[in-house]
Amino acid sequence: xxxxxxxxxxxxxxxxxxxxxxxxxxxxxxxxxxxxxxxxxxxxxxxxxxxxxxxxxxxxxxxxxxxxxxxxxxxxxxxxxxxxxxxxxxxxxxxxxxxxxxxxxxxxxxxxxxxxxxxxxxxxxxxxxxxxxxxxxxxxxxxxxxxxxxxxxxxxxxxxxxxxxxxxxxxxxxxxxxxxxxxxxxxxxxxxxxxxxxxxxxxxxxxxxxxxxxxxxxxxxxxxxxxxxxxxxxxxxxxxxxxxxxxxxxxxxxxxxxxxxxxxxxxxxxxxxxxxxxxxxxxxxxxxxxxxxxxxxxxxxxxxxxxxxxxxxxxxxxxxxxxxxxxxxxxxxxxxxxxxxxxxxxxxxxxxxxxxxxxxxxxxxxxxxxxxxxxxxxxxxxxxxxxxxxxxx
Amino acid sequence: xxxxxxxxxxxxxxxxxxxxxxxxxxxxxxxxxxxxxxxxxxxxxxxxxxxxxxxxxxxxxxxxxxxxxxxxxxxxxxxxxxxxxxxxxxxxxxxxxxxxxxxxxxxxxxxxxxxxxxxxxxxxxxxxxxxxxxxxxxxxxxxxxxxxxxxxxxxxxxxxxxxxxxxxxxxxxxxxxxxxxxxxxxxxxxxxxxxxxxxxxxxxxxxxxxxxxxxxxxxxxxxxxxxxxxxxxxxxxxxxxxxxxxxxxxxxxxxxxxxxxxxxxxxxxxxxxxxxxxxxxxxxxxxxxxxxxxxxxxxxxxxxxxxxxxxxxxxxxxxxxxxxxxxxxxxxxxxxxxxxxxxxxxxxxxxxxxxxxxxxxxxxxxxxxxxxxxxxxxxxxxxxxxxxxxxxx
Numbered sequence: 001x002x003x004x005x006x007x008x009x010x011x012x013x014x015x016x017x018x019x020x021x022x023x024x025x026x027x028x029x030x031x032x033x034x035x036x037x038x039x040x041x042x043x044x045x046x047x048x049x050x051x052x053x054x055x056x057x058x059x060x061x062x063x064x065x066x067x068x069x070x071x072x073x074x075x076x077x078x079x080x081x082x083x084x085x086x087x088x089x090x091x092x093x094x095x096x097x098x099x100x101x102x103x104x105x106x107x108x109x110x111x112x113x114x115x116x117x118x119x120x121x122x123x124x125x126x127x128x129x130x131x132x133x134x135x136x137x138x139x140x141x142x143x144x145x146x147x148x149x150x151x152x153x154x155x156x157x158x159x160x161x162x163x164x165x166x167x168x169x170x171x172x173x174x175x176x177x178x179x180x181x182x183x184x185x186x187x188x189x190x191x192x193x194x195x196x197x198x199x200x201x202x203x204x205x206x207x208x209x210x211x212x213x214x215x216x217x218x219x220x221x222x223x224x225x226x227x228x229x230x231x232x233x234x235x236x237x238x239x240x241x242x243x244x245x246x247x248x249x250x251x252x253x254x255x256x257x258x259x260x261x262x263x264x265x266x267x268x269x270x271x272x273x274x275x276x277x278x279x280x281x282x283x284x285x286x287x288x289x290x291x292x293x294x295x296x297x298x299x300x301x302x303x304x305x306x307x308x309x310x311x312x313x314x315x316x317x318x319x320x321x322x323x324x325x326x327x328x329x330x331x332x333x334x335x336x337x338x339x340x341x342x343x344x345x346x347x348x349x350x351x352x353x354x355x356x357x358x359x360x361x362x363x364x365x366x367x368x369x370x371x372x373x374x375x376x377x378x379x380x381x382x383x384x385x386x387x388x389x390x391x392x393x
Numbered sequence: 394x395x396x397x398x399x400x401x402x403x404x405x406x407x408x409x410x411x412x413x414x415x416x417x418x419x420x421x422x423x424x425x426x427x428x429x430x431x432x433x434x435x436x437x438x439x440x441x442x443x444x445x446x447x448x449x450x451x452x453x454x455x456x457x458x459x460x461x462x463x464x465x466x467x468x469x470x471x472x473x474x475x476x477x478x479x480x481x482x483x484x485x486x487x488x489x490x491x492x493x494x495x496x497x498x499x500x501x502x503x504x505x506x507x508x509x510x511x512x513x514x515x516x517x518x519x520x521x522x523x524x525x526x527x528x529x530x531x532x533x534x535x536x537x538x539x540x541x542x543x544x545x546x547x548x549x550x551x552x553x554x555x556x557x558x559x560x561x562x563x564x565x566x567x568x569x570x571x572x573x574x575x576x577x578x579x580x581x582x583x584x585x586x587x588x589x590x591x592x593x594x595x596x597x598x599x600x601x602x603x604x605x606x607x608x609x610x611x612x613x614x615x616x617x618x619x620x621x622x623x624x625x626x627x628x629x630x631x632x633x634x635x636x637x638x639x640x641x642x643x644x645x646x647x648x649x650x651x652x653x654x655x656x657x658x659x660x661x662x663x664x665x666x667x668x669x670x671x672x673x674x675x676x677x678x679x680x681x682x683x684x685x686x687x688x689x690x691x692x693x694x695x696x697x698x699x700x701x702x703x704x705x706x707x708x709x710x711x712x713x714x715x716x717x718x719x720x721x722x723x724x725x726x727x728x729x730x731x732x733x734x735x736x737x738x739x740x741x742x743x744x745x746x747x748x749x750x751x752x753x754x755x756x757x758x759x760x761x762x763x764x765x766x767x768x769x770x771x772x773x774x775x776x777x778x779x780x781x782x783x784x785x786x
Contacts, residue, residue, distance in 0.1 A: 001514060001559040001560070001589075001590045001591055001592060002510070002511035002513060002514055002559070002650075003509060003510060003511060003650050003651045003653050003655070003658060004508060004509050004510055004511050004512075004658070005511065005651075007509065007658050007661060007662075008653070010661065042463035042464050043463055044458070044461070044463070045458065045461070046455060046456050046457055046458045046460075046461035047455045048456075049456065051456075052452055052453070052456035055452045055455075056449060056452050056453075059445055059449050059452060059673075060445070060449075062439060062440045062445065062448075062636070063439050063440050063441075063442065063444075063445035064439055065437070065438065068437070068438070068439040068440070068633070068636075069636040070435035070436055070437070070633075070635040070636045071435050071635045071636060072636055104667075104668070104670075105668045107666070107667070107668045108666060108667055108668060111665060111667075112505075112666060115397060115532060116396060116397050116400065117394075117395070117396060117397055118395035118396060118397050118398065119397075120395060121394060121395055132665060135665045136665060139508060139662070139666075166394040166395070167394070196394075197394045198394055199394060240461070240463075242463040242464045242668075243455070243461075243462040243463045243464060243465055243669075243671065243672045244671050244673065245669065245670070245671045257394050257395075258394075258395065258398075260396055260400075260401070262396070265396060265397070265400050268400060268403065269400075269532070272504060272525060272529060272532065273500070273501060273504030273505060273525075273529060273532075274497075274500070274501055274504075275497065275498045275500045275501060275635075275638060276636075276638065277497075278637050278638045278674055279636045279637070280448065280452075280637065280671075280673065280674070281671055281673075281674075
């Protein structure tokens with residue numbers, strides 16, 4: 001009996017536990033202070049009425065023999081896959097329902113998709129990065145090459161003449177940097193992938209925050225992407241589904257490697273190792289894509305973007321360099337006075353009673369940077385920015 | 394770019410598509426016939442009132458800012474893990490909540506658990522078998538040895554002096570055979586595993602159908618099992634959750650291999666590649682374990698067991714050999730007159746308008762056998778048995 005020794009190579013992540021420890025200590029020493037959390041990566045607004053109504057209806061259906069639903073297709077109900085296709089059609093992207101796989105969220109799919117690739121492939125991952133991309137590949141023993149996001153490329157790395165690999169992760173709008181690739185930049189990645197039969201794993205979990213219509217909200221808006229890309233999206237941030245769990249993955253039929261359609265491999269993986277998303281949740285997700293649902297979530301997205309804008313304006317006033325803040329719920333700032341990520345964390349906590357996330361937690365290139373998020377409530381965001389303005393001049 | 398070539402070794406399963414094709418042809422040729430399906434592996438009774446009520450309440454909570462739930466712990470809410478521990482306590486099994494992992498179902502966990510084991514391990518799988526055990530291991534390129542279930546051992550294979558391997562799958566009550574191991578038999582497996590540091594993957598998805606109190610409903614009722622077993626269970630058949638999706642996996646802290654606790658490896662796997670079960674579903678699952686919920690599901694289980702009993706009595710009257718039928722929703726019968734599995738399928742369909750599942754679809758040792766299930770409605774089961782009595786004498 002041998003365990004998977006690759007697990008022993010994983011680094012323990014102390015990021016959020018260390019943050020919690022420091023915040024608790026600060027609170028004990030300063031019980032009178034009102035601590036504002038701008039590090040939170042979770043939504044705070046509730047599910048919209050259209051979703052709540054649809055799920056109540058679905059719960060009632062499940063309680064009656066004539067409307068009860070047992071096993072559904074592992075890849076999701078047709079009604080929801082069609083709703084996703086209709087959503088993409090509005091972006092100018094034509095999909096067949098058989099190219100859409102409903103799942104319990106982008107995190108699961110981004111991890112599980114690796115099942116269909118040989119572990120000998122080399123993976124390219126931008127640094128800084130969502131840690132799941134790294135850890136899932138370490139678990140499979142895959143070789144990882146990092147490419148640098150930095151101030152010079154606005155944290156939007158592109159391949160250069162030396163970039164070689166089989167699989168590349170791209171997240172746009174990016175977590176943690178909030179940076180968004182323009183179409184011409186994504187085209188460079190698509191051409192790079194097509195030239196060497198690589199596959200792009202495109203994480204579009206934050207696409208709904210894009211308001212600038214010139215920016216791509218799907219990799220499939222880029223010519224050639226149907227031959228080289230898989231797209232992962234989620235309703236977690238789109239519609240507050242972080243605790244409700246629903247996402248979708250798109251694999252075009254043209255995406256063929258070793259003469260095998262990857263769509264077919266993923267279907268086999270999912271039908272073997274997954275049993276579908278709850279019917280109740282799929283009905284809730286369907287409601288997101290209705291006209292009422294879309295209008296309701298738009299209000300929430302605008303609320304979060306309003307928060308982001310307040311943070312961005314403050315940083316601009318203070319002359320602090322940052323990415324994100326528009327078309328994204330994340331703001332990624334250069335720590336003032338050349339502070340390290342953790343120095344700035346302590347500075348903000350001790351002087352402003354504000355909690356954020358040290359950039360160093362997202363990779364080596366995150367050192368000296370800091371992530372703020374727009375998922376808090378407006379009053380706290382305004383108050384936090386007032387405090388920062390008082391301390392940093 | 395290389396795909397995972399192990400996928401190309403997977404056999405296409407034509408079992409259920411071939412059944413569907415034959416049934417459709419029969420219906421077209423015999424539009425006046427009332428076809429009864431006794432092959433169905435899905436529940437037909439709706440969710441019980443306690444579950445429906447709990448889920449309505451949870452849906453409402455999700456729609457209000459002050460009760461909204463975002464990300465929960467990947468391994469499940471404490472309230473549900475505690476409810477599972479309390480359920481085990483009634484079986485005489487003491488568990489800590491940190492040993493319980495809530496998931497979207499046993500199928501996912503049974504597949505995904507393999508991530509924590511080296512692919513060089515040898516796996517022992519009984520034949521006939523739930524096909525997921527086989528396919529998930531083929532996908533990982535693992536060596537599989539089959540052990541024979543047959544009439545001689547009542548389809549309850551045990552290790553003999555030559556049985557060697559690192560991981561063994563045991564499902565009791567069994568799908569497809571309905572056979573149930575007694576404690577002394579499971580003890581043989583536990584001792585076998587302890588002697589060679591192997592791991593038992595114990596699938597207890599049908600434990601709630603056990604009425605005979607002398608039979609084990611958990612591997613952890615067997616001394617030593619905490620050092621060698623992982624147990625997978627599901628509310629799919631327990632409480633009609635096939636379309637609602639909730640299960641749980643138990644990994645005791647004593648289960649250590651290569652000096653690493655497997656509980657810790659699975660926690661890392663789940664926190665990296667999974668994001669938890671919907672809050673709404675976890676509240677529904679919690680309700681299953683309440684006194685009201687338990688009483689309500691007991692009625693449903695008794696209804697299905699009543700169906701099983703009617704089928705079993707008919708087969709006994711006809712002198713047809715079978716396993717299951719008590720303490721299980723499955724009945725596994727020897728095809729009469731030495732018919733092959735598919736010959737008997739055609740015979741039942743053409744002469745009785747009854748659909749079942751050919752045993753050959755569950756492995757080589759299933760040839761000559763046939764699976765009937767108890768998940769249909771009572772009237773149909775009685776009618777089906779009347780038809781069979783008329784045809785087989």
